[in-house]
Amino acid sequence: MTQTLSSSRISGFHKHSVSERIALLSKIMQLDATDSDLLANCGNLSQEVGNHMIENFVGTMTIPVGIATNMRIDGKDVLVPMATEESSVVAAVCNAARQAYDNGGFITSMSGAEMIAQIQLVNVTDPTHARLCILEKKEEIRAICDACDPLLIKLGGGFRDLEVRVIETKSGPMVITHLIVDTRDAMGANAVNTMAEKLAPSIAQWTGGKTYLRILSNLADRRLARARCIWRTEDIGGEAVRDGMIMAYHFAESDPYRAATHNKGIMNGVSAVVLATGNDTRAVEAGAHAYASRNGRYSSLTSWEVTPEGDLAGVIEMPMAVGLVGGATKLHPMARAALKILNIASASELAQVIAAVGLAQNFSAMKALATTGIQKGHMTLHSHNIAMMAGAVGKEVDQLAKILVAKGGVRIDIAEKELALLRGE
Numbered sequence: 001m002t003q004t005l006s007s008s009r010i011s012g013f014h015k016h017s018v019s020e021r022i023a024l025l026s027k028i029m030q031l032d033a034t035d036s037d038l039l040a041n042c043g044n045l046s047q048e049v050g051n052h053m054i055e056n057f058v059g060t061m062t063i064p065v066g067i068a069t070n071m072r073i074d075g076k077d078v079l080v081p082m083a084t085e086e087s088s089v090v091a092a093v094c095n096a097a098r099q100a101y102d103n104g105g106f107i108t109s110m111s112g113a114e115m116i117a118q119i120q121l122v123n124v125t126d127p128t129h130a131r132l133c134i135l136e137k138k139e140e141i142r143a144i145c146d147a148c149d150p151l152l153i154k155l156g157g158g159f160r161d162l163e164v165r166v167i168e169t170k171s172g173p174m175v176i177t178h179l180i181v182d183t184r185d186a187m188g189a190n191a192v193n194t195m196a197e198k199l200a201p202s203i204a205q206w207t208g209g210k211t212y213l214r215i216l217s218n219l220a221d222r223r224l225a226r227a228r229c230i231w232r233t234e235d236i237g238g239e240a241v242r243d244g245m246i247m248a249y250h251f252a253e254s255d256p257y258r259a260a261t262h263n264k265g266i267m268n269g270v271s272a273v274v275l276a277t278g279n280d281t282r283a284v285e286a287g288a289h290a291y292a293s294r295n296g297r298y299s300s301l302t303s304w305e306v307t308p309e310g311d312l313a314g315v316i317e318m319p320m321a322v323g324l325v326g327g328a329t330k331l332h333p334m335a336r337a338a339l340k341i342l343n344i345a346s347a348s349e350l351a352q353v354i355a356a357v358g359l360a361q362n363f364s365a366m367k368a369l370a371t372t373g374i375q376k377g378h379m380t381l382h383s384h385n386i387a388m389m390a391g392a393v394g395k396e397v398d399q400l401a402k403i404l405v406a407k408g409g410v411r412i413d414i415a416e417k418e419l420a421l422l423r424g425e
């Protein structure tokens with residue numbers, strides 16, 4: 001047990017060096033040397049970089065990175081780094097990709113690289129009139145936005161279009177301006193937020209209203225990544241498997257309770273690549289779930305059908321605001337290594353790979369659920385975690401994991417007993 005905390009007010013915590021913060025934290029919470037050594041060991045991120053990335057930095061949380069093999073995307077083989085703590089995620093992608101490989105793998109595309117920034121305007125008695133006043137200023141708005149980011153313009157990005165909507169709210173009507181900006185190889189949050197903040201005073205001036213929020217929308221529906229794939233029925237175990245999977249999809253399509261878990265499985269794959277490449281997992285997750293609700297009811301991010309030949313066709317389409325520059329992508333050495341492994345040239349390519357991984361993940365989860373159930377594979381992989389939690393080390397981990405699977409009891413209490421037996425205790 002650590003010390004009960006008397007107060008969380010630690011004046012000037014942010015002003016200390018990392019080692020001072022660790023020492024202070026260790027003293028306050030009476031952490032032992034093992035804990036403070038853990039905090040001081042930053043793994044593949046230097047203390048200096050970490051300390052610049054977030055506030056009150058005291059350490060890192062290392063997450064395993066695995067490589068998804070067998071992925072063939074748009075006629076090219078790709079190795080995909082995935083950062084995840086969940087045991088079956090990498091294996092699921094490898095398995096789905098293996099079953100698709102001989103039939104050509106995944107075909108992907110992208111709707112564009114445009115992000116949306118929103119500006120909220122209130123206190124206008126004539127919102128419909130104000131809307132047109134803003135729309136008429138499109139070229140002035142373009143100039144203001146493009147002047148914010150000369151580098152982005154040089155790279156072929158910048159302001160593309162304008163949308164203005166009037167929405168009814170509990171605070172009365174609001175005029176919401178959307179700036180549509182091509183952010184090229186950047187995720188673009190900072191880029192478009194800067195534009196929205198710069199433009200807001202002009203909008204207030206043109207309309208006589210008051211602007212409040214000025215920030216991007218994570219519902220990046222002008223940046224949709226798409227992937228499709230056909231699994232031959234003979235490669236996936238026959239018609240009964242295919243039909244079970246189609247019904248699993250229909251279940252998710254019709255029932256939000258199922259759709260949440262169906263999409264969580266997709267995000268197991270998606271978020272793992274987003275994280276491995278130093279991108280913003282929360283931005284992609286927010287976009288995914290908002291997009292899944294776009295028709296008024298939360299539903300599946302994938303669609304599954306039977307082709308005229310009787311094979312299984314899967315499709316995914318979802319917002320994918322990821323970048324090769326910005327955020328942690330260039331700062332985190334592991335993210336840079338992940339991008340090297342992927343060997344891709346643009347943010348669109350990365351987004352498309354991620355969509356293919358999401359589809360592969362969904363294939364494996366649905367197949368397992370519609371056949372043997374998810375626990376068999378999951379618990380086989382999880383048995384190693386349980387073995388380690390019970391105290392197994394070195395060769396004992398594999399030995400104990402095998403015993404647990406054979407006994408059909410992947411549980412910590414059984415693992416502790418079996419470990420004692422294994423050690424002849």
Ligand code: NAD
Pocket residue numbers: 149151152155157183184185186187188189190191192193216218280283323325326327328
């Ligand atoms: P950024 O500002 O660090 O980088 C983008 C800039 O890099 C561009 O504006 C451009 O000037 C430059 N650039 C250089 N090479 C480029 C290229 N090839 N293509 C495009 N731009 C290039 O980052 P960002 O992408 O604007 O923002 C991403 C960060 O914003 C992430 O860390 C994210 O977590 C954070 N964020 C997210 C949210 C949200 O999702 N709601 C809100 C605020 C901030």
